[in-house]
Amino acid sequence: MTDCIFCEIIKGATPTDKIYDGDNFLVIEDIAPVAPIHLLIIPKRHIESLLQLQESDIVLAGQMMKYTATLADKYNLSNKGYKVVINTGKDGGQIVPHLHYHFLGGKKISDK
Numbered sequence: 019m020t021d022c023i024f025c026e027i028i029k030g031a032t033p034t035d036k037i038y039d040g041d042n043f044l045v046i047e048d049i050a051p052v053a054p055i056h057l058l059i060i061p062k063r064h065i066e067s068l069l070q071l072q073e074s075d076i077v078l079a080g081q082m083m084k085y086t087a088t089l090a091d092k093y094n095l096s097n098k099g100y101k102v103v104i105n106t107g108k109d110g111g112q113i114v115p116h117l118h119y120h121f122l123g124g125k126k127i128s129d130k
Contacts, residue, residue: 022064022114022115022116023114023116024060024064024114024116024118025064025116027044027046027060028044028060028062034046034047035047037057037089038085038088041062042061042062042063042078042081043059043060043061043062043078043081043082043085044059044060044062045057045058045059045060045085045089045121046058046060048120052122053101053122053123053124053125053127054123054124054125055093055095055100055121055122055123055124056120056121056122057089057120057121058118058119058120058121059082059085059086059089059118059119059121060116060117060118061075061078061082061116061117061118063078064116065116065117066115066116066117067106067107067112067115067117068104068106068117069106069107070117071117082119083102083119086100086102086119086121089121090123093123093124095123095124098123099123100121100122100123100127101120101121101122101123101127102119102120102121102122103119103120103122104117104118104119104120105120
């Protein structure tokens with residue numbers, strides 16, 4: 019994929035502060051937060067969206083989802099709660115065509 023901002027961040031071509039940088043995924047702050055804590059969990063391998071997720075990606079997707087509990091502990095949200103959102107496709111609100119989970123917390127998150 020060319021011109022993918024997340025791929026550029028992963029390669030180090032676009033600098034950003036990383037909250038977590040593991041073997042398979044990283045976590046960064048969203049540049050347009052909608053909550054006091056708004057992080058993005060991004061796989062290092064380019065996967066355009068949930069629609070392109072393969073059977074072989076199930077472990078990666080699970081690791082990313084499991085890591086939300088670590089983030090909840092880090093940001094003192096374990097007892098308060100948090101929200102994880104995956105936008106898929108243009109009508110689903112996906113702006114960057116690279117799979118990513120939005121981790122939202124720090125206030126009551128509305129469904130609207």
